[in-house]
Amino acid sequence: MIITSQKDALREQIKTWRQEGQSIAFVPTMGNLHLGHLALVEKGRALADKVVTSIFVNPTQFDNAADLDAYPHTLQDDCQALQKQYCDLVFTPDVKAMYSDTTHTTRVSVPGISSLLEGASREGHFDGVSTIVTKLFNLVTPDMAIFGEKDFQQLMVVRQMVRELDFDIEIIGHPTQRDADGLALSSRNGYLTKEERAIASTLYATLTSIVEELRNGSQGFKDLAESASQTLNNSGFKTDYIEIRRQHDLLPATENDEEIVILAAAWLGKARLIDNIAVNLNIVN
Secondary structure, X not given: OEEEOOHHHHHHHHHHHHHOOOOXXXXXXXXXXXXXXXXXXXXXXXXXXXEEEEEOOOXXXXXXXXXXXHOOOXXXXXXXXXXXXXOOEEEOOOHHHHOOOOOOOOOOOOOOHHHOOHHHHOOOHHHHHHHHHHHHHHHHOOOEEEEEOOOHHHHHHHHHHHHHOOOOOEEEEEOOOEOOOOOEOOHHHHHOOHHHHHXXXXXXXXXXXXXXXXXXOOOOHHHHHHHHHHHHHHHOOEEEEEEEEEOOOXXXXXXXXXXXXXXXXXXXXXXXXXXXXXXXXXXOO
């Protein structure tokens, strides 16, 4: 496995693989890897000849300096895990390599969808995401890139950006990986205390209960969301939002919509957890 922090070295290796006719899958990460990240690498391995993973804690997608400072850096452990997963190249640039000046850099903005939900709660977040993903796509030039569906809105932002900027890259969503009790795997789960971890799965259970209500014919979307929010708050969470939205554009769902997604973000201690469940109400499980 090749590990490099240099853009020129990355480009040279990509050029070599291209000359050999190799296909390339790309998995962008911010490190502090868990089994969810490694599942994305495994998916890339199944679809392409070579897998490139980036590890870069991107400062422009943080809306809180303290959150950026607290983000774990576990590069050595991450690289060991990626080697076991048969990753071919790990790109580990520093901030200077990716941005000459984070406050005056060119920005890539995806209008509309970036202002909703996470975008409303975290000002500038998706501009930071779309900008760094664009830069990484230009460096890696992959045939495909794989993102986890836990970050449902982020996946939609990337897909819209790729479509509208004419990137010749297939964007692949991979199902959310969960612990046995349903909690979505996340680097931020490490912020939870033992006591908080014991109740963290309530987030997924609450979303699941909304799905059951919808399948039973309930169409009081606002009431369902408010009740679920209260359930979380009573359990020890501080709810940021719970929303029932249309899958294709994340606008509020109506009684005529069949493909919907329930999305939530909530604080539990120092950890801000997000999760979602996408469902087609016209399909009986």
